[in-house]
Amino acid sequence: MxxxxxxxxxxxxxxxxxxxxxxxxxxxARDEGEEMVFGSLAPILCTYGVADYxxxxxxxxxxxxVHVEAGWSDDHPLEETRWLDDLDHADGIACRxxxxxxxxxxxxxxxxxxxxxxxxxxxxxxxxxWHPEPGKSFAPNPARMTDPAWRAGFARLAPLGLTFDLMLxxxxxxxxxxxxxxxxxxxxxxxHGGSPADRTAEGMALWRRxxxxxxxxxxxxxxxxxxxxxxxxxxxxxxxxxxxxxLASFGPSRCMFASDFPVAGLHATFDEVYGVFRRVAxxxxxDEQRALFFTTANDxxxxxLTSRGETNV
Numbered sequence: 001m002x003x004x005x006x007x008x009x010x011x012x013x014x015x016x017x018x019x020x021x022x023x024x025x026x027x028x029a030r031d032e033g034e035e036m037v038f039g040s041l042a043p044i045l046c047t048y049g050v051a052d053y054x055x056x057x058x059x060x061x062x063x064x065x066v067h068v069e070a071g072w073s074d075d076h077p078l079e080e081t082r083w084l085d086d087l088d089h090a091d092g093i094a095c096r097x098x099x100x101x102x103x104x105x106x107x108x109x110x111x112x113x114x115x116x117x118x119x120x121x122x123x124x125x126x127x128x129x130w131h132p133e134p135g136k137s138f139a140p141n142p143a144r145m146t147d148p149a150w151r152a153g154f155a156r157l158a159p160l161g162l163t164f165d166l167m168l169x170x171x172x173x174x175x176x177x178x179x180x181x182x183x184x185x186x187x188x189x190x191x192h193g194g195s196p197a198d199r200t201a202e203g204m205a206l207w208r209r210x211x212x213x214x215x216x217x218x219x220x221x222x223x224x225x226x227x228x229x230x231x232x233x234x235x236x237x238x239x240x241x242x243x244x245x246x247l248a249s250f251g252p253s254r255c256m257f258a259s260d261f262p263v264a265g266l267h268a269t270f271d272e273v274y275g276v277f278r279r280v281a282x283x284x285x286x287d288e289q290r291a292l293f294f295t296t297a298n299d300x301x302x303x304x305l306t307s308r309g310e311t312n313v
Contacts, residue, residue: 003282004289007063007309008274011297012191012225012258014070015087015094017047022079025071037136037197038229038266048262050088056261056270063309064092066301068165068191069100069125077101077111081118096301098123098165103153104144112153116160122301123163126150128176129195131169136197138167145172145179158185163300166220167191170198173210180217188220189300192260193246197230208245215249221300222250224277224292226260228267236276243280252288256296257281 016023018030029041053065072080081099089095099115101108103126115121128144131137144150157164166188168176173194180188194214196207214220224246228234231242246255257277264273281289290307298305305311 001282002286003278004293006061006290006294007305008061008293009064009066009256009297009303009305009309010057010060010062010259010261011066011256011301012068012223013053013065013261014263015049015053015067015084016070017049017083018045019047020083022073022076023071024073037131037195038263039232041266043266044262050093053093053261054091056265057259059271060274061309062092064095064298064303064305066096066098066122066297066303067094068098072100074100074102074105077107078114081115081121085118085120094120096120096122096303098125098163098301100125101153102126104147104150105153108153109156112156112160112162116162121162123165123189124157125165125167125191126153127167128172129168130172131197142172145175151179151182154179154183154186158183163187163189165189165191165223167195169195170203170207170210173214177213177217180214180219184219186219187300188217190214190220190222192226192229193222193224193242195230196227196242199230211245211249215251215254220250220254221296222246222255223258224255225258226264228264228273229260232267234267236279239276240280243276252281252284253291254296255292256300257292258297 026045030045067084081097084094084097097120099121101111101124127138129138130142164186194211224243227239227242231238259273261270281292
């Protein structure tokens with residue numbers, strides 16, 4: 001057994017500048033002290049830029065990253081990717097983006113075309129996670145994925161070559177399976193291991209069943225990321241079986257490890273997160289480990305890197 005030491009692609013992290021006043025969920029948490037499913041957001045209610053990410057990831061051989069939309073205000077469409085374009089992309093940081101477009105909006109088709117024209121934009125995320133407790137909900141209603149207007153916007157993704165990052169709760173997985181079958185040409189990327197937020201025996205059983213169900217769909221890949229958000233008092237022994245079920249449901253070739261920093265930093269350091277990943281993956285073959293840390297993300301988000309993590313030109 002050899003622990004992975006090759007190049008790493010981090011396919012899920014966020015950057016933000018709170019002085020721009022473009023992240024209402026963070027501003028509300030700062031002003032009102034509101035908690036979310038992650039708990040208190042107080043430690044991350046500050047600007048998190050490229051230098052901050054670079055410092056956090058410095059010891060993990062990260063050669064490229066994918067920036068995932070960070071809740072930029074819908075009142076200012078397209079601004080987040082333009083802001084990202086002006087950042088320092090040295091060391092491969094934020095070399096690809098998963099952008100945000102509200103798919104139910106009448107202007108969604110035009111916005112999607114504008115985003116797809118940016119060569120760094122490879123996917124879209126429009127969070128569907130709904131929870132009966134408002135502080136834990138990210139979507140305005142529980143029926144987002146069946147809404148005809150939302151589906152009309154969603155239908156534009158595949159023709160534009162865009163993937164869809166899917167963030168939901170386990171009780172929405174049956175509905176998500178229907179969506180995947182309705183759009184077989186769209187590549188889905190399930191976020192955060194399917195968000196096992198309900199840690200009761202019944203809640204974890206629902207998550208395990210739903211994840212296995214989605215793993216049977218051919219057009220979905222899985223990010224194993226920010227599991228500490230749902231297990232704040234985590235240990236290796238508590239995270240290990242969760243990661244193992246992710247791998248059993250999707251297989252290493254369809255999974256990718258990701259940091260979700262700085263959000264995961266509420267409960268673990270970057271090195272702790274990747275330390276768990278490396279330890280869990282250690283019994284796997286070299287090719288399986290490379291898939292988890294590099295290949296799946298490289299293929300899914302069209303980074304075009306060589307096996308050594310270099311730009312393929």
